[in-house]
Amino acid sequence: MIEPSPPERRSDRLMRVLGAGFVASIIVATLYPLSDWKLHAGSAWAFLWQGLPRYWTWFDLLSNLLAYLLLGLLLTLGWLKRAPRATAVGVVGLFCVALSFGLEAAQSFLPGRVPSLLDWIANSLGALVGSWIGIQLNRSDRTGRGRVLPVAERWFEQGPPFGWVLLLLWISTQLVPQRLLFATGNLRPLMQGLINAFELPDPPDLALLTEALWGDSAPAVWGVAIEAAVVVCAVCATGSIAFALVRGSRRRLIVLLSTAAAAFGLRSIAMQGIYGSNEALAWLTPGAQGGLLVGTIVLYGLETLSPRARATIALTLLAVGTLLVNLAPPDRYFEDALAGISAGRLVNLQGLLRLIALVWPLIALVWFWRRAGVHSGRSL
16 A cells, blocks of 8 residues: 655645756856857766876865755755655666766856766765755655654654755855855855946945944954854754754763864865865864854854754854954955965855855844744745
8 A cells, every 4th residue: 555645745746846946056066157058078977087187186076976865855855755764865876877977068158168987976975965964854744744753762853854955055154265254145245246246436445444343443443343243143053943843961962063073174175175185274263163163152052052042042142143243444464465376266166165155144034033933843
């Protein structure tokens, strides 16, 4: 007897929309600017027998791996929720391998693009890892629909897995070059670009406006305090997501330490991509150190609160942190170092991660708002 399919939930539809949107985003990011098509190599698949590239960076490699990990995760959660494990891995893996191969081959026709066997391998591996994570979350979700496991048997909360997607998205944003540790939602470059697009006679410089806001002492005084506050807000927000997903203090600690290790590792790689291989810990500034210390203490107190109260506080802190990111004094040294990186390195899939970093606070705000409401719980 075939088990009837449960009714589709709002979170299922959301995963499908995100998965389809992510496929489109990867295609655009990989083939941008989608013009001047002309075969620049002997054949479109010549990269297969050219071997691994001589020069590559962890920054580029992890950007590809993370982007396709998220793609595999979203496709598995949205489109293969009830499929057997082997089927889900096979379908998602085959689709992503074929998609990546097609895009790498298509890059042979675009000026400024270089197809790479290493990129194809990283993309395929990332998709397989993402589909495996999605299978584990789907398994818990299906169990949660049929019956509720005893608390002692639960490693993490049953129900829609969107919180896990949110946490993985945040981890991936740490590979994006940012001046402030754990900074997401920085709209200032986008707004400045829109202002410049209007070609006004005397367009305002948002960086100069923020410098004027904080005064002459901005770099020395306010910069450290603002970064510390941004880190506190980010630590509390991501920690609150983990608290909502995992039961038990010891298990929560494991998730928090794993998240922190992944975030610090990606941030170190991002700093090496900007300042050089000897500056992996350039993110560990006085403001970051103070923010991590205070944020850890505040997070310890948040665990004792009810889920609704914790979501309300995290919602407020996330909004404050995003506001401070956009009002923080500019760092000319960082901006000059970032400008020294060739534009091509920040387009492709790194550009997709930058987009995730831009919109992540908005998605997290909606998630916290729903959990802080009367019907906090299961829709996301």
